[in-house]
Amino acid sequence: MGDVDDWVDKAEEERLGIIGKYDKGREEGAEIEPWDDPAFEIYHVTDHYGFIHDQRFPLKFNPEENKFRFVEAERADKWVKMHASWDKYKSSDKLRNRTFKGIPNKVRGFFWGLFLDLPTIKEQQKGKYEEMYQLARQHSLDVRQIDLDVNRTYRDNIMFRERYGVKQRSLFNILCAYSIYNSEVGYCQGMSQVAALLLMYMDEEDAFWGLSQLMTHHKYGMHGFFIAGFPKLVRFQKHHDKVLKSMIPKLKKHFDKHGVDVGLYTLKWFFQCFLDRVPFELGLRLWDIFLMDGDRVLTCGAYSILKMHHKQLLAKKNMDDLLDYLQSSIPNDLTISNDKAIEIYQRCLEDLQRKKLDVAGDVGEDELPKKPFGLIENIVKPIPVRKEQRISMRLNRTPPMAQKELTDNSECESREEEDEDASSEKASASRVTVTSAASSSMANSPRNISRPLSSISNFSYASAIEDYNSSNKSTPLKMNGVSSSSNKSKSSTVHNSDYKVTSVGYGWYESKPEREEEEDEEGSMENGSVETVESVELMDTQIISVHQGPQGDYSTGYSEDYKVSFKTGKGVRINNERSGRTPPPPPARSLDPKPHPPLSSIIHSTTIPVVESSSSMGSSSHNGDKSIINRRETAVVSSARLSSSSSSRSAVKEHSKISPISDAPSWSSSSISIPSGGEAVRIHVPYSNSNDISTIPVSTTPVPVTPRSNFDTLKNDPNRIKIDISSK
Amino acid sequence: MTKAYDYLFKLLLIGDSGVGKTCVLFRFSEDAFNSTFISTIGIDFKIRTIELDGKKIKLQIWDTAGQERFRTITTAYYRGAMGIMLVYDITNEKSFENIKNWIRNIEEHAAPDVQKMILGNKCDMNDKRAVSKERGEQLAVEYGIRFLETSAKASYNVEESFYILSRDIKSHIDKKLEQQQSNSGGRQQLNNNSNNVVLSKGGGRGAGGSRG
Numbered sequence: 027m028g029d030v031d032d033w034v035d036k037a038e039e040e041r042l043g044i045i046g047k048y049d050k051g052r053e054e055g056a057e058i059e060p061w062d063d064p065a066f067e068i069y070h071v072t073d074h075y076g077f078i079h080d081q082r083f084p085l086k087f088n089p090e091e092n093k094f095r096f097v098e099a100e101r102a103d104k105w106v107k108m109h110a111s112w113d114k115y116k117s118s119d120k121l122r123n124r125t126f127k128g129i130p131n132k133v134r135g136f137f138w139g140l141f142l143d144l145p146t147i148k149e150q151q152k153g154k155y156e157e158m159y160q161l162a163r164q165h166s167l168d169v170r171q172i173d174l175d176v177n178r179t180y181r182d183n184i185m186f187r188e189r190y191g192v193k194q195r196s197l198f199n200i201l202c203a204y205s206i207y208n209s210e211v212g213y214c215q216g217m218s219q220v221a222a223l224l225l226m227y228m229d230e231e232d233a234f235w236g237l238s239q240l241m242t243h244h245k246y247g248m249h250g251f252f253i254a255g256f257p258k259l260v261r262f263q264k265h266h267d268k269v270l271k272s273m274i275p276k277l278k279k280h281f282d283k284h285g286v287d288v289g290l291y292t293l294k295w296f297f298q299c300f301l302d303r304v305p306f307e308l309g310l311r312l313w314d315i316f317l318m319d320g321d322r323v324l325t326c327g328a329y330s331i332l333k334m335h336h337k338q339l340l341a342k343k344n345m346d347d348l349l350d351y352l353q354s355s356i357p358n359d360l361t362i363s364n365d366k367a368i369e370i371y372q373r374c375l376e377d378l379q380r381k382k383l384d385v386a387g388d389v390g391e392d393e394l395p396k397k398p399f400g401l402i403e404n405i406v407k408p409i410p411v412r413k414e415q416r417i418s419m420r421l422n423r424t425p426p427m428a429q430k431e432l433t434d435n436s437e438c439e440s441r442e443e444e445d446e447d448a449s450s451e452k453a454s455a456s457r458v459t460v461t462s463a464a465s466s467s468m469a470n471s472p473r474n475i476s477r478p479l480s481s482i483s484n485f486s487y488a489s490a491i492e493d494y495n496s497s498n499k500s501t502p503l504k505m506n507g508v509s510s511s512s513n514k515s516k517s518s519t520v521h522n523s524d525y526k527v528t529s530v531g532y533g534w535y536e537s538k539p540e541r542e543e544e545e546d547e548e549g550s551m552e553n554g555s556v557e558t559v560e561s562v563e564l565m566d567t568q569i570i571s572v573h574q575g576p577q578g579d580y581s582t583g584y585s586e587d588y589k590v591s592f593k594t595g596k597g598v599r600i601n602n603e604r605s606g607r608t609p610p611p612p613p614a615r616s617l618d619p620k621p622h623p624p625l626s627s628i629i630h631s632t633t634i635p636v637v638e639s640s641s642s643m644g645s646s647s648h649n650g651d652k653s654i655i656n657r658r659e660t661a662v663v664s665s666a667r668l669s670s671s672s673s674s675r676s677a678v679k680e681h682s683k684i685s686p687i688s689d690a691p692s693w694s695s696s697s698i699s700i701p702s703g704g705e706a707v708r709i710h711v712p713y714s715n716s717n718d719i720s721t722i723p724v725s726t727t728p729v730p731v732t733p734r735s736n737f738d739t740l741k742n743d744p745n746r747i748k749i750d751i752s753s754k
Numbered sequence: 755m756t757k758a759y760d761y762l763f764k765l766l767l768i769g770d771s772g773v774g775k776t777c778v779l780f781r782f783s784e785d786a787f788n789s790t791f792i793s794t795i796g797i798d799f800k801i802r803t804i805e806l807d808g809k810k811i812k813l814q815i816w817d818t819a820g821q822e823r824f825r826t827i828t829t830a831y832y833r834g835a836m837g838i839m840l841v842y843d844i845t846n847e848k849s850f851e852n853i854k855n856w857i858r859n860i861e862e863h864a865a866p867d868v869q870k871m872i873l874g875n876k877c878d879m880n881d882k883r884a885v886s887k888e889r890g891e892q893l894a895v896e897y898g899i900r901f902l903e904t905s906a907k908a909s910y911n912v913e914e915s916f917y918i919l920s921r922d923i924k925s926h927i928d929k930k931l932e933q934q935q936s937n938s939g940g941r942q943q944l945n946n947n948s949n950n951v952v953l954s955k956g957g958g959r960g961a962g963g964s965r966g
Contacts, residue, residue, distance in 0.1 A: 171821060174772040178793045215771075215821045216795045254823050289827065293796035302792070346801050346814065353798070 068184070074131065075306055076184040076226065102130035105137065112140070122318070126368055129314045135227030141317040142239040144232055155203060155231045158400060162202035163491055168213035172201045173493075175218040185226060195494045196230040197222055204237055207400050211241060214252035216297040223301060223313065242395055245320035250393025251297055257392040262296050262324060263288045265386035269329050272383065277336045284345045291352045295331075296324050303357055304331070308364045315371070322375075322384050330374040331356065334367065759803055759812035763923050764834050765916075766864075768856050769841035770849040771820030774875040777906035778841060779817050782916050787907050794819045796827050804920060811920055825859070832863035836927075837871070837919045842890075844874045844903065845882040850889070857897060869922040871900045873915055878905040 052058070060066045070082040087095070105124070108115045115121045129137050139145070166172075176198045180186040185193040200221055205213040220240065224233035241249045250258030267288050270278040281287075294303045299316045301309050316323040332339065335356065342348045360367060378384040767775040776791050776798075783800040798817045803810055816835065818828040832838070840856050842849040853872060860868065874890045877883075887903055894901030900918060904911040 171771060175793050178791055214823055215793050215819055218793070255826060289830070290797065293827075297795060346799075349799065 072184055075310075077306065078182055078184055078187065098130045098132070101127070102132045105130055105133045109137075109140075116140075125314050125318045126372060128311050128364070128368075131310075134310070134314070135232075138224075138227055138313075138317050139232055139236070142236050142243075144235050144239070147235050147239060148231070151235065154207075154400060155234050158203040158207045158234075159199055162199075162206040166202045166205045166213075168205040169202060169491065171215070172198060172205070172213050172218070175213075175215060176201070179218040179222045180226075183222075183226070186222060190494055193222075193225055196225055196233070198494045200225070200230055200234040200237060203234055204241075207238065208241060208249070208395065209401065210395055210397055211249055211252045216294075217252060219298050219301050220248070238399075242399075244389075246316070247321055247389065247393060248297075249395050250390070253393075255392070257390050259293070259296055261390060261393070262321075262386050263292055265325060265383075266292055266328050269325065269378065269383050270332065272381065273329060273377065274332060274336055277332060277339060280340055281348070284343075284348055286345055286348050290349060292328060295328050299324060300327055300331075303353065305357060305360055305364075308360060308367055311364055311368055312371075315368075322386070325386050326375045326378055326384055327371065329378060330367070330371045333374055334362065334370050757810075759810040761809060761811045761924065761927070763811055763813050763836050763920060765813055765815045765837045765839065765919065766831060766835035767815065767817050767839045767841060768828070768859070769820060769839075770843070770846070770852050773820065773841045773843040773846065773849045774906050775820065775839075775841050776817055778839070778873065778875055778904060778912055779815055781906040781909055781912045783815070785909070787909070789907075796824060797831060802916075804917065806917070806921060806924055809924070811924065813916065813920065815916075829859065829863045832860060832868075833865065835864055835868055837869040837923045838864060839871050839873055839915070839919065840899075841873045841875050842885070843876050844885050844887075844890070845876055845879050847884040850874070850885040850893075853893060857899075867926065869919060869926060870897075871902070871915060871919045871922075872897075873911075874901070874903040876905060876907070877903040877910065878908040 047057075067082075068078065071079045073079060073083070101124070108121065108124070162169075176186075176194050177189065179197060185191075186197070188194065197218065201213055201218060204211075204217075204221075211217075217237070221233060221237050224236040228236060240246045241252070247258060250256075250261075267278070270281075270288075294301065299309075300312050303309075304312065312323060312327055335351070338361075339348060339351060342351055362370075375384060767779055769775055771793070776794050777787060779800050780791070781787055783802045794817050796819055800815050800817065801812065802815070803812045805811065816831050818824070818831070838860055840853050840860075842853050844850075857870070860870065872890065872894050874885065874887070877887075890901055890903065900922070902911045902915045902918070904915055906912055
């Protein structure tokens with residue numbers, strides 16, 4: 027086949043290219059990527075936790091740092107040993123004491139996972155995350171807010187630095203999925219930081235369940251913090267006032283005098299367990315304890331922070347200075363060491379326990395979840411679909427809506443009758459007035475909950491989602507010669523063992539809807555006018571059509587109805603009947619661009635550089651050496667994956683059981699060597715272990731991720747678009 | 755101790771999430787722009803002292819979370835505000851349409867004589883504009899509120915808008931003071947429709963007894 031010859035040629039070309047580079051040597055103007063160079067600035071300004079600083083760090087660690095790292099390495103061994111007899115240790119004082127000393131960063135993610143009981147919940151909820159994620163893509167009403175906040179979450183950390191980078195996409199995915207899974211909470215600002223913190227230490231699915239545990243496990247109960255009305259926040263603030271009054275009355279009076287209300291400074295303390303309000307490293311230590319001990323850490327932590335700073339606070343003579351001290355000074359410099367701070371915390375905890383003030387009263391009924399989780403799964407349950415189904419959308423304020431189905435529906439039940447209610451109610455921003463049963467189950471879905479739907483129109487769900495999907499925008503996908511970015515119409519298909527979901531290209535409709543006077547959001551929800559009717563012919567299995575219009579500037583030729591036909595397993599055919607323009611066919615689904623690295627390599631390796639989106643990897647603009655390799659890798663793997671996607675799943679499983687070493691943001695730890703007794707030298711070599719040539723970063727900003735998260739991110743992103751190589 | 759200011763004005767920034775309230779404030783208070791801001795959770799504030807007609811005015815500017823859910827928290831701060839900036843994003847139509855809702859919110863929760871101003875932010879992004887300047891102006895006229903298009907990023911009109919709003923507040927207060935003085939023979943203190951904000955002209959003392 028010509029294709030194969032082509033690859034052989036390309037590979038040879040690349041081989042010669044590489045040899046050529048070494049022949050030329052550095053002096054003769056060889057092209058050197060910045061991340062190949064130890065002088066690459068980002069290596070010198072990134073700290074132990076991935077935060078990028080304005081200034082370079084000194085080349086050598088100071089003795090304190092040196093010692094800290096040495097001690098941490100020793101402790102990590104102890105933790106690993108402790109894990110070997112976990113049942114013996116899991117509720118022991120030893121574990122407790124060690125947690126107070128701080129979980130070594132290398133193993134932090136792993137033990138956080140144990141504290142959160144992730145292995146159990148993941149076992150119980152197998153496949154649920156994937157399901158929720160898929161549903162969220164089509165139904166989440168919080169996409170816009172999540173997108174706004176992902177763009178503003180830990181951008182000073184290398185993991186979240188790059189817009190639509192791997193971790194940003196994971197963050198987006200889990201927040202969207204959770205907004206569907208827990209319809210009462212949906213998405214609330216503040217959750218993004220929490221989820222991002224988990225993502226610094228875990229892969230996507232673990233972080234999702236971690237978030238879920240934080241929300242609903244009685245130990246943490248963050249659900250009550252984030253639901254509308256914030257009942258738990260109110261309870262904790264009240265209790266905090268009580269603690270203050272009883273333990274540091276002088277400070278309480280001082281605050282009262284200057285109008286420093288508990289609501290002004292405790293919000294982030296309680297919502298995010300002190301993230302952003304204490305130095306990050308101390309925040310981690312508090313999170314260690316939080317995950318072990320639960321929400322009394324919030325009460326006690328709040329008290330200890332005020333206790334350890336009360337003298338400084340009493341010296342501030344007005345509200346501005348007081349708040350500035352609490353919100354800016356403390357996070358920048360605690361003035362005492364973390365160990366000392368934790369010691370004070372422990373003493374404070376004892377004080378509070380003695381006075382029975384360590385628990386913030388009884389859990390209110392209103393703080394607990396009322397609705398079962400993942401209820402929207404009703405939608406996923408078999409829905410009857412007629413041969414011809416008309417989906418009409420209100421495009422003026424309409425995010426794209428899609429119906430989703432399991433392919434293997436065996437039982438179908440009829441539910442058409444109910445949907446009028448469902449959709450005519452506040453059926454949502456998505457406003458699909460659908461004659462399908464899907465909307466009947468919407469009655470139970472989050473969209474039926476009167477959550478504010480602010481600013482949804484004028485925003486394109488799918489385009490936001492697309493942005494996260496095809497993270498490398500610089501390489502527009504080409505599909506059958508039609509550049510998707512040229513007409514802003516994209517199509518994608520999902521094929522995996524569980525689902526067959528097809529989403530169809532969309533175009534924004536030229537005709538601008540007449541705007542009706544809106545009195546308020548509710549009003550606007552009731553009023554949208556139906557702009558377009560798209561008929562969807564469903565032949566065998568019913569699928570989904572996403573028709574979506576982003577803003578006016580995306581107006582393209584699809585101003586007319588067009589017909590979409592589906593066939594099982596055969597992808598999508600789109601006929602634009604009137605204009606005669608044919609939207610591009612969907613590209614094949616992306617599969618993992620590379621096989622899962624062997625366990626041994628994970629345990630011993632510490633860093634594998636990011637594999638950028640496969641859209642860029644499989645880019646058809648193969649004018650560079652890398653893309654040739656990449657194309658080839660993808661091709662091979664994809665066929666393998668097609669035949670057995672389940673085997674790779676078990677690989678992931680197995681992988682998640684292994685020793686935790688690889689979990690932390692380890693590129694920095696990997697780069698540190700600690701000679702015994704001597705001093706370590708700070709040399710960052712983030713990509714020292716790229717054992718897979720396809721992992722040569724293709725984007726300009728390196729985002730190191732651990733192999734596991736990398737793998738899972740790819741795995742969990744079924745909508746990643748991949749080029750169909752065979753068509754080339 | 756020299757007095758740090760003659761007036762203390764409390765201002766409030768409101769508007770949909772992501773319109774750039776924090777950026778506008780940051781531009782004004784630090785004269786900087788950072789595209790990687792963190793989202794405001796609940797409420798935050800910044801201080802800047804400006805000078806108007808030879809008087810030092812300390813602006814205490816409250817920045818609010820835009821997400822609807824936080825409105826229960828943020829509306830508590832409306833009452834103490836003497837000036838409110840309503841911010842929308844010129845590239846986001848919905849944020850503009852929501853200005854009406856925000857105004858309704860103000861009517862419900864803020865002092866009746868609070869000074870208001872509408873800002874159409876991100877006007878550096880003209881190519882993505884979704885709301886024309888005329889529509890912004892028209893809305894402002896409708897409500898009898900001042901209007902400016904701003905860009906926190908390009909540092910355009912931000913300074914101006916805060917000065918204009920401050921001037922409005924000052925002249926409003928001066929007028930009220932005059933009235934009070936003529937009524938009650940020179941009492942220095944004025945209660946600005948709120949229990950916790952006590953304005954003292956020339957006294958160098960602000961809300962809650964804060965001192966310069």
